[in-house]
Amino acid sequence: MSDKSDSAVSRRKFLKTVGQGTAAVATAGIAGGAMHAAANKPAADSGKKNTVQYGMLIDLRRCIGCQACTVACKAEADVPMGVARSWVEYVEKGRYPNAGRSFLPRLCNHCSEPHCVRVCPTGATYERPQDGLIVIDQGVCIGCLYCAHACPYGVRFLNPVTRFADKCDMCIHRIYKGLVPSCVNTCQGRARIFGDVNDPNSEIHKLIAKNPVSVTRETYGTQPNVYYIGLDTTDENTKKPGQYVRVTTNKANSPKRT
Amino acid sequence: MEHHLMWNWPMIVYLFLAGLGAGALAVSGIVVLWDPAGEFRHRAALVARLGAFIGPLPVIIGTILLIYELGRPFRALNLFTSNFWFMFFNPSPMNWGSWFILFFCVFATVYALTFLPWKALLRGERGERLEARAERMRSPMAVICVPLAIAMAIYTAILLAAIPARPLWHTPVLWLLFTVSAISTGLSAIILVQRFMFRKPGAVRGAIRREDPAFRVSEYYLVSMKVLLIIAELVVIGLFIMFAHMTINSANFAVQVLLPGGELATTFWLGVILVGLLMPAFIEGFYLLRTAVLGHEFEWPYVINVSAPIAILFGGLMLRYVIVVGGQITGPIGI
Incomplete structure (x- = not known):
């Protein structure tokens, strides 16, 4: 196994090196336009900036909406009452014979193009170059909540105890001790898979490659790193006329999804 | 429905007051720079000083x-x-805005100091020296203050408009709306203070008196400017709603809170449009047209003179309220 993975990595590195060399020769030899094209080309297979990019895949076919991840997150991160770093939305739709319910677990998407980082006036929130996680430096944050407005997913909030902007940090204290995030650890149906999205040998990479996956609010161009299998895109605001849809966010501070 | 507002009344009042201050300072600076040596400055010296x-x-x-x-x-x-140059490679509007506020407070205070009657405050040679220095500094300070004031007015809108996740704010006409509203509220504040201070003729020694024809002329110019600004603001509000309404996705959904049937429709149409814009425009427009068309002398009842600027100030506050709250209770649609 290790032998195979080593060879795979070295082959990837080799191809990358060759590719970069070719690009360099091309830019040196030809013109600025070629350089521009080379710069626009994605660095890795997934098109993300970082070599290591931690992310999460949520297999909604296995999600039962039990909120165990919500509770685990609250316990792990000591999140105060009234706010949540991770929660599960319920979507009910249809009429009696053809009624259904689907679940949508939400957490910080750790986007590769994060809007929250762009608007932060102090540089307190930033993208870690070594693993692509978006974190908040609580020594710098002033709690202006500009980032909370900028996030299209509404995952940021003002922590009523510490008075800083707060959000999911992918349990950074756990993953650097070789553990998985608390929500992944506790998930009853093993619906959540955590790992390096860019590592071709990781479980999450293989599952993303094999399954049709989707991300939330893709049109905002944030390039989220939380993927869903079997995502139900039904929403109260975009339902068909006559269709019955009810969304329960299960979030105290935002009863509506928007 | 009860909503959780992350930016509450302090933000709303701040946006209103920042616009008001920036508008007043911009008007004052423009009046000073209009004709630094000529007659206009003398006639409008009161406006510049109050602004x-x-x-x-x-x-x-x-x-x-x-x-x-x-x-x-x-x-x-x-x-x-954090490093000053940080704002150039991470151009957050709030970071720029904090520097604007800092420079605005410093330069606007210095500019205001140049208008103090130093000769009356400090007797003797020292007062005269300071007075002369203040008069020399007035125009250079105005050159700095006018762009700063306009930047300040624009920044209050860009702060909101920079965020794609708030579709009601994320529109290219918001800065125009806030800037026009800032200048019209600043002008209204000047007119209001001018009227309160000069209720009794000759209340301030050395300044232009109320019965002075120059006072009346400058007020005529101010009020006509204000009516033009109100018309401009109505046009920009129309564009604001039209842009949002013509957008297919979230912005169209978001603007429904302002349109009839929406949660903020009453506040918007009564507070902003009717009380804040249409009523003052009609009342002031009536007295202006009486002077402009029929050639009457420009004068009007004291009650209307005071209530029209107050209505415009109220409308400016309600505009900020509607935009800030409306942006927060709406959001991206879809999942």
């Missing part, structure tokens, strides 16, 4: 409110302790 005095005060009060609303008010200086 300069009004300018810094609301912005300082608004900034205190803004700091009060921060999660960690005592860390507000973190906006300045």
Whole structure:
């Protein structure tokens, strides 16, 4: 196994090196336009900036909406009452014979193009170059909540105890001790898979490659790193006329999804 | 429905006061720069002086409110302790805005100081020297203050408009709306203070008296400017709604809170449009047209003279309220 993975990595590195060399020769030899094209080309297979990019895949076919991840997150991160770093939305739709319910677990998407980082006036929130996680430096944050407005997913909030902007940090204290995030650890149906999205040998990479996956609010161009299998895109605001849809966010501070 | 507002009344009042201060300062500076040596400056000296005095005060009060609303008010200086050049490679509107506020407060205060009657305050040679120096500094300070004031007015809108996740704010006409509203509220504040201060003729020694024809002429110019600004603001509000309404996705959904049937429709149509814009425009327009068309002397009842600027100030506050709250209770649609 290790032998195979080593060879795979070295082959990837080799191809990358060759590719970069070719690009360099091309830019040196030809013109600025070629350089521009080379710069626009994605660095890795997934098109993300970082070599290591931690992310999460949520297999909604296995999600039962039990909120165990919500509770685990609250316990792990000591999140105060009234706010949540991770929660599960319920979507009910249809009429009696053809009624259904689907679940949508939400957490910080750790986007590769994060809007929250762009608007932060102090540089307190930033993208870690070594693993692509978006974190908040609580020594710098002033709690202006500009980032909370900028996030299209509404995952940021003002922590009523510490008075800083707060959000999911992918349990950074756990993953650097070789553990998985608390929500992944506790998930009853093993619906959540955590790992390096860019590592071709990781479980999450293989599952993303094999399954049709989707991300939330893709049109905002944030390039989220939380993927869903079997995502139900039904929403109260975009339902068909006559269709019955009810969304329960299960979030105290935002009863509506928007 | 009860909503959770992350930016509450301090932010709303701040946006209003910052616009008001910036507008008053911009009017004052433009009047000073219009004709530095000629007659116009003498005639409108009162407007320039009042605008300069009004300018810094609301912005300082608004900034205190803004700091009060921060999660960690005592860390507000973190906006300045990070590297100054940070704002050029991470151009956050709030970072730019914090520098604008800082420079605005400093320069607007210095500019206001140049309008103090130094000769009356300090007797003797020292007062005369300071008076002469203040008069020399007035125009250079105005050159700095006018762009700063306009930048300040624009920044209050860009702060909101920079965020794609708030579709009601994320529109290219918001800066125009806030800038026009800022100048018209600043002008209204000047007219109001002018009227309160000169209720009794000759209340301030050395200044232009109320029965002076120059006073009346300058007020005629001010009010006609204000009516033009109100018309411009109505046009921009129309564009604002039209842009949002013509957008297919979230912005169209978001603007429904302002349209009839929406949650903020009453506040918007009664508070902003009717009380804040249409009523003052019709009342002031009537007296203006009486002078312009029929050739009557420009004069009007005291009640209307005071209530029209108050209505415009109220409309400016309601505009900020509607935009700030409406942006927060709507959001991206879809999942």
